[in-house]
Amino acid sequence: MTDKEKTGELLSLIDALCDVNFAKEQNNIDGWVSKLNKVYSNEYRHTYSDIFFKIQQIMSDTLSNNDASDTEVLEVLGENLNVLGNRIDELAAQNSDDANYKNTVSGYKKFSDHIRLEIGRYNFIKSRFTGTAADGNSGKATDKHSAIDTERILKLERAVDATRPIVAQAQKQLDSLDEKLESNKISSITTLTIFSAVILAFSGGITFESGIFEGMVASTSYRLVFTIALSGFILFNTIFALLYLVGKMAGKRISTKCKYMVNADDNYNQCQSCGDGYCTKECAEVSIACRIFHKYSYVLAIDAILLYVLYTDFFLWYSKGVLLSPAFYLPQIFLILIIIASYCVHRVRKNRRLKRIKMHYKVAILTDILEPKAPMASALIRLGEIISKSFYGSPSRSAKDSFLDTVKARQLNKDDALNYLDEFIDEYLIADCRTSISVSKREHRINCKKWKELSGKFTVLSQK
Structure with missing residues (x-):
């Protein structure tokens, strides 16, 4: 465990010690003793500032949520500290040869002492404030200490409460900055x-x-x-x-x-x-x-x-x-032929990909016309959003509706309508990066079979 993780475990322990049910389960107490053995290994030492901010945060949350009084929370915290400390002493006596328990006993004593110091400081400040308020609005203490301004104390307390989340956030930012620097x-x-x-x-x-x-x-x-x-x-x-x-x-x-x-x-x-x-x-x-x-x-x-x-x-x-010499210009000609052949192969492959893409769109449009409610093949599902979206500047017209409107306006028969579908794909759908999709050879074979099936079913009357 890193020092940061160990500090996090101690802060989580403080939260657990504030729970009234902490001492009711022996397994829970033994589990924390085991965690403390890991925390205080390798001569780890906690810092008082972390405990201070944690106690202040608990008190601030208690006062803001009104779930329980701050006095009850501090009493529960003190009692659970004693319960956990007694259990540590008991296990340390049973495992006197274990160095981990020795480190845990020493570390926990300082840990509990710091918490009790913070509890005492909080109760002292609270008692001073309560005694001053009970003395009336005279703004003077009842003993020989210097006078205390109640309104000023309230302002300072509100200012401290407002500063706590800022300090906590700054601490998180500092921890994050340390990680980034590392x-x-x-x-x-x-x-x-x-x-x-x-x-x-x-x-x-x-x-x-x-x-x-x-x-x-x-x-x-x-x-x-x-x-x-x-x-x-x-x-x-x-x-x-x-x-x-x-x-x-x-x-x-x-x-x-x-x-x-x-x-x-x-x-x-x-x-x-x-x-x-x-x-x-x-x-x-x-x-x-x-x-x-x-x-x-x-x-x-x-x-x-x-x-x-x-x-x-x-x-x-x-x-x-x-x-x-033939030994020189023949290799040069061979290199030029290789470049030309590579370019031709590239063009052929590009044309084949374009044919697969166009077939993909054609099948998608016919499927949307003839089987609008039927489940589409996996190769067509990827295209569903494009078919349903607007295109060519028309926010309310789909590819299917535009195609059928054109067929109806031109009064095309079945063969002419299917031939026009190629022109329609070139004119309307091969735009806005729609030719950038990838259609595999397997998908193309499925689309070809689907095209034969759909083109046989397609009739001009299907548009009505």
């Missing part, structure tokens, strides 16, 4: 350690490169460029990784803000989550590659340049510096 201390030490590692990595890399370059005086320029690019690639990524760890521990980010990410929850709860926000990119596919491209583009650009230098320099060395 946390910041640990975080600062860790951050400085990693920064030192960054400096060591940088200086070590420079020393390593200088040693290599000294031994490459007679080397070719191709080998020199290749070594510089490789060393730069390793050193840059090592330093970036260390700075990334520093940012994580300090609660700061070293990435750029993605232009597609929003933090608001309104109208974006169907979008894919990305970090602490939502991705609003069309046909979004949140992945590691996507995060690197949009959040760490500067890292990607530098690494791409260094890797291209390594790649080109190798084949330039292999072709002996002849740019028109």
Whole structure:
């Protein structure tokens, strides 16, 4: 247990000692004795100020709640102190060889003595105040002590009562500040350690490169460029990784803000989550590659340049510096084809995701038309809020009503209405980041089966 937890246990014990039923259960008393053995272990010492504030708080609550008189509460507190103290002495005598009981006896004596001191002080002040008030409004004491102003005492008492919650709140804030300072201390030490590692990595890399370059005086320029690019690639990524760890521990980010990410929850709860926000990119596919491209583009650009230098320099060395040699331009053409193929694959995947999203909306609209009260499939439940919400500036019209109104106005038959549904999706629903939702391949297969079923049932008369 920490010192703060031990202090909390003692303050809880004071509350328990104010209960008239405290001494009625032996198990309860023995339980507190066991807790006190843990509290007063390792030479823990309580502070009188904590006991002072606790007693004052109990008296203030008693006077404000009127549940019992302050005299009764103090009497119960004093009696329970004696009961608990006698039980501690009894168990200490039975376990005379146990050092924990010795510490508990010593600590509890000081604890009870401080409480009795505060009780005596409270009763003395109360008796002085009561005696002065009973003497009339003359404002003078009946003994040879100095005169006491009753009204002034009342004002001071009210001021003290008003100060107590402020003091308690300040104590909590101080405790919280101590915890934050301790946390910041640990975080600062860790951050400085990693920064030192960054400096060591940088200086070590420079020393390593200088040693290599000294031994490459007679080397070719191709080998020199290749070594510089490789060393730069390793050193840059090592330093970036260390700075990334520093940012994580300090609660700061070293990435750029993605232009597609929003933090608001309104109208974006169907979008894919990305970090602490939502991705609003069309046909979004949140992945590691996507995060690197949009959040760490500067890292990607530098690494791409260094890797291209390594790649080109190798084949330039292999072709002996002849740019028109097949050993040089064929790898370059191959690299260009790889980039083009990657772009084509990306476009194909994006088009497939868009088709899945459009099918998702089409099935949702037909389900809302033909089965408005039937339970929707799990793939459509996520879309329910979008279907029921307003769109395209119309606060009172749903997607289903807008679609049926257009079909009725154009007097479309069944086939034309189903074909128009694609146009309707493009015109109305593929907006406001609605293409940012994610539809899995399994959901798409379910939607396709549902589409065949619903399109067979759909008729133009279903709108009436």
